[in-house]
Amino acid sequence: MPDETRFLWGAATAPHQIEGNNINSDWWTREGQVPGLERSGDACDSYHRYEEDMRLLADAGLNAYRFGVEWARIEPVPGEFSRAELAHYRRMIDTALGLGLAPVITLHHFTNPRWFAEEGGWLGDRAVDRFTAYVERVTEILGDVPYVATMNEPNMLAMMMTMEQQMLRRQQQQSDVWQSPTVDNDFRPQLPAPDTSIGEALVKAHHAVRDIVRTHTDAAVGWTVANRAFAARPGAQEKLAELQYVWEDLYLEASRGDDFVGVQSYSSQWVGKDGIEPHPQLPDNTQVGTAYRPDALGMAVRHTWDVTGGIPIVVTENGIATDDDTRRIAYTQEALRHLFAAVDDGIDVRGYTHWTALDNFEWGHWGPTFGLIAVDRETFERRPKPSLAWLGDVARRGRP
Ligand code: IFM
Numbered sequence: 209m210p211d212e213t214r215f216l217w218g219a220a221t222a223p224h225q226i227e228g229n230n231i232n233s234d235w236w237t238r239e240g241q242v243p244g245l246e247r248s249g250d251a252c253d254s255y256h257r258y259e260e261d262m263r264l265l266a267d268a269g270l271n272a273y274r275f276g277v278e279w280a281r282i283e284p285v286p287g288e289f290s291r292a293e294l295a296h297y298r299r300m301i302d303t304a305l306g307l308g309l310a311p312v313i314t315l316h317h318f319t320n321p322r323w324f325a326e327e328g329g330w331l332g333d334r335a336v337d338r339f340t341a342y343v344e345r346v347t348e349i350l351g352d353v354p355y356v357a358t359m360n361e362p363n364m365l366a367m368m369m370t371m372e373q374q375m376l377r378r379q380q381q382q383s384d385v386w387q388s389p390t391v392d393n394d395f396r397p398q399l400p401a402p403d404t405s406i407g408e409a410l411v412k413a414h415h416a417v418r419d420i421v422r423t424h425t426d427a428a429v430g431w432t433v434a435n436r437a438f439a440a441r442p443g444a445q446e447k448l449a450e451l452q453y454v455w456e457d458l459y460l461e462a463s464r465g466d467d468f469v470g471v472q473s474y475s476s477q478w479v480g481k482d483g484i485e486p487h488p489q490l491p492d493n494t495q496v497g498t499a500y501r502p503d504a505l506g507m508a509v510r511h512t513w514d515v516t517g518g519i520p521i522v523v524t525e526n527g528i529a530t531d532d533d534t535r536r537i538a539y540t541q542e543a544l545r546h547l548f549a550a551v552d553d554g555i556d557v558r559g560y561t562h563w564t565a566l567d568n569f570e571w572g573h574w575g576p577t578f579g580l581i582a583v584d585r586e587t588f589e590r591r592p593k594p595s596l597a598w599l600g601d602v603a604r605r606g607r608p
Pocket residue numbers: 222225361390472525563570571578
């Protein structure tokens with residue numbers, strides 16, 4: 209069980225975005241097929257360089273690292289589990305623990321094994337059984353892990369699946385452009401609202417594996433939900449409630465009964481009577497077209513607390529896509545101020561893991577840089593940015 213007296217200060221990553229050569233995954237296939245997508249390739253080669261990455265975080269003063277285990281590596285063929293890959297991820301957990309970083313482990317972060325996708329993915333008849341079998345094997349390596357997230361952003365996953373279904377229905381895959389799941393602005397099509405029947409399938413899978421993690425480990429278990437910090441224009445309260453349900457609350461309500469919930473917040477979004485207002489192209493927009501809104505984190509945490517009925521919160525992602533590290537520090541400082549205002553109001557927040565440790569593969573795009581550490585994509589040399597040392601200092605002080 210997590211040490212409740214130790215606030216987690218860390219950074220977060222996802223396997224496909226940093227490891228490289230995740231060749232048995234559906235995203236690897238997608239990158240090769242969909243026009244407009246860049247390839248992940250070697251990514252940051254963190255599969256081999258994870259120790260260096262973790263050491264940079266620990267040396268800076270952080271005490272936690274959120275990272276994922278990759279299903280497509282662990283079970284490259286249905287029912288065949290790689291003991292070598294499980295051992296690899298156990299080594300990562302041991303390395304984190306040895307460096308004083310509490311490992312926060314994500315079991316599923318957007319990518320599926322290719323065979324799972326071909327079987328029908330999350331809507332396939334065998335989805336829950338397949339996920340359950342995988343998680344059961346992974347629990348063997350989760351000793352001493354304080355937090356386990358079953359799935360990353362099921363709401364964004366449902367949105368991506370909805371988008372894919374729409375593309376298939378239109379039979380225009382060649383001319384449609386796959387969007388980054390977090391890019392939502394007025395020069396690209398709006399992101400479709402996630403289909404609730406997909407969301408319900410993901411809830412079923414989450415509840416099934418939550419019990420497995422509880423049976424076989426001492427970890428606190430939950431999932432992480434992307435929060436869009438919706439705000440209503442005058443007269444748009446009803447629309448707001450409707451959108452909040454399909455985008456977030458379905459998933460937050462499903463968190464009731466979990467040990468914690470992960471809050472993931474980047475920006476805020478206005479809702480008018482007709483729906484989400486496209487965000488205009490303003491000079492202070494982030495690199496992914498979203499509004500510069502550090503206050504969104506406070507809104508996200510408060511909304512999550514209300515909807516889940518007050519289960520402990522870990523901020524599992526918060527950050528900004530910018531090439532200006534001074535701006536990253538300013539954004540994060542302000543976001544943390546809003547977070548700790550919520551803490552002072554009695555909201556139980558157990559930790560903060562910044563998105564992200566390394567500049568990485570942003571789901572089809574290498575342009576947006578969210579990292580505390582820059583990576584030379586030719587040599588894989590890591591170059592910590594001032595924001596890493598800054599966040600480490602905040603962690604040492606324990607307050608922003
Ligand atoms: O990179 C993503 C991450 O995989 C999920 N949450 C949002 C991040 C930034 O867009």
